[in-house]
Amino acid sequence: MSAALQLQDDRERIYSRLTSKSVMTPNHEWLACMMASWCAGQGALPDYLGLEPERFEQLTNHLFPGNNIPQHAPSGCKLDFSRMLEKDDLVNLLKQFSNADIAEIDWIIAVIVAGCLGNDHLWQDLGLWSRSQLSAMLHYNFPALAAKNNKDMKWKKFLYKQLCEAEGLYLCRVPSCEVCIDYSKCYGSEE
Ligand code: SF4
Numbered sequence: 001m002s003a004a005l006q007l008q009d010d011r012e013r014i015y016s017r018l019t020s021k022s023v024m025t026p027n028h029e030w031l032a033c034m035m036a037s038w039c040a041g042q043g044a045l046p047d048y049l050g051l052e053p054e055r056f057e058q059l060t061n062h063l064f065p066g067n068n069i070p071q072h073a074p075s076g077c078k079l080d081f082s083r084m085l086e087k088d089d090l091v092n093l094l095k096q097f098s099n100a101d102i103a104e105i106d107w108i109i110a111v112i113v114a115g116c117l118g119n120d121h122l123w124q125d126l127g128l129w130s131r132s133q134l135s136a137m138l139h140y141n142f143p144a145l146a147a148k149n150n151k152d153m154k155w156k157k158f159l160y161k162q163l164c165e166a167e168g169l170y171l172c173r174v175p176s177c178e179v180c181i182d183y184s185k186c187y188g189s190e191e
Helices: 002-017 026-039 053-063 087-096 104-115 124-125 131-141 143-147 157-164
Strands: none
Touching: 002 026, 026 053, 026 104, 026 124, 026 131, 053 104, 087 104, 087 131, 087 157, 104 131, 124 131, 131 143, 131 157
16 A cells, blocks of 8 residues: 555544544534544644644543544644744634634634644645635635635635735735736645
8 A cells, every 4th residue: 555545544544533423513523634634644733733732632632532642743743833923813813704602613723823834735734635625614614704715715825815915915916816927826726
């Protein structure tokens, strides 16, 4: 079996274990996918899934009790939050558009912010299994924000563009995406 197939096999086995006993909410399902990838060494999420240690413990106890989940990223991935000057702005943006009644919202926001520090597409950095999963997760948790991405911009680019616009910063070189030479960096396939 190739290394990629082995990783996929590991991920699916862990996912089955994580989800065997519970009735799943949509966020529970997506968090289980991310957790399974993380435990299998995939994605860019660091130790504690990018959460504060006590928050990580709450998440594992609440959603995946009885599972022997490590605290440190099996991939060895480290992310340097000290180079993420926009961290608070990103958290605030997501909070502003979130539904506070959703029980898992703080965990979802924290992992998305951590994923934004990775170098691949956001769904890959998060360890989600497809871009469509990420789109569904964002529409479920941040419906008004996700609806603004009506031209299907790449999600990480889209989130950062919201930060720039909120600050009145327009770092793009042209006023319209349609005539921009960087179009393919912001739009196009994220697969
Ligand atoms: S395509 Fe060009 S103008 Fe549009 S967001 Fe990207 S960099 Fe900015």
